[in-house]
Amino acid sequence: MGKKAAGLGKNVRKSLTTNAKKWLQEISADYSALEYTRAVDTYIMEKIKENPLKIVISREGDVLMSANLLWATDKDDGSVVLYLENKKYLFPSNENVKGAFCFFDKNKSGGSVEIDLNPTPPPCAICGKPMEIFDEIASCPTCGAASHVLHLQEWLRMKGACSVCSTKLVLGENNKILPA
Ligand SMILES: [Zn+2]
Ligand SMILES: [Zn+2]
Incomplete structure (x- = not known):
């Protein structure tokens, strides 16, 4: 996949790595067409065809993955989990996310969150390999x-x-x- 376009978006890194509810509230403050319903601690996206929230994962400008969000949840250890239309889970953390910026279509019928990964995430205490956003x-x-x-x-x-x-x-x- 190609290089992502440069540009400024709303910074949503802090909520993305700590609180799914707050993260969605920050996004929907500017993207009011984004609809989601709550089931316990899980926020399920509605109308994902008409008003999707696309998650774009990139590292140092190279896009690694892009898919619409299906749901987001807060785990009881204080971490956030995202689940995407391509059946991938994401575990964004302060360690693996360098930046996260929100962008909207001109008419605000669609939006995206571009997650810029830390190029050197910390190693696992057991295997020594990097702990990536795709790893729980x-x-x-x-x-x-x-x-x-x-x-x-x-x-x-x-x-x-x-x-x-x-x-x-x-x-x-x-x-x-x-x-x-
Ligand atoms: Zn210990
Ligand atoms: Zn490991």
Whole structure:
């Protein structure tokens, strides 16, 4: 895919990485045709054909992916999850997102959020590979060391303790990470 067009949009990075509800409120303040309904902590987009919110992911100007948002949710650990029409999940965080800007069509029947990725996201505490926006992350409740969620779960099943601080941890209900 090509280079993305330069231009100024509304900065929505902070809410994108901390609060799905606030993020959607900030967008719909300028894009009033954007409709969504709430089901528990999940915000489901309506009229995605007529009034879509397109999510464009790029790194250093190169577009990696682009698809309409289907829903957004706040997880109980304070992170945000987006689910797109191309069946991809996104886990935007302060670490993997460098910038996020909102743009609207002239008549405000469509909008987009352009997410500019951090070119060097931090490494997983277990495998050492970068933790990207496409990767679900979990953290040690004691020291905060972050890992790919599947790697941390596998590690805890084998070792029963954090790989960084050695605090004994167990996987509780829904694979929630808890002190042993
Ligand atoms: Zn990993
Ligand atoms: Zn730890």
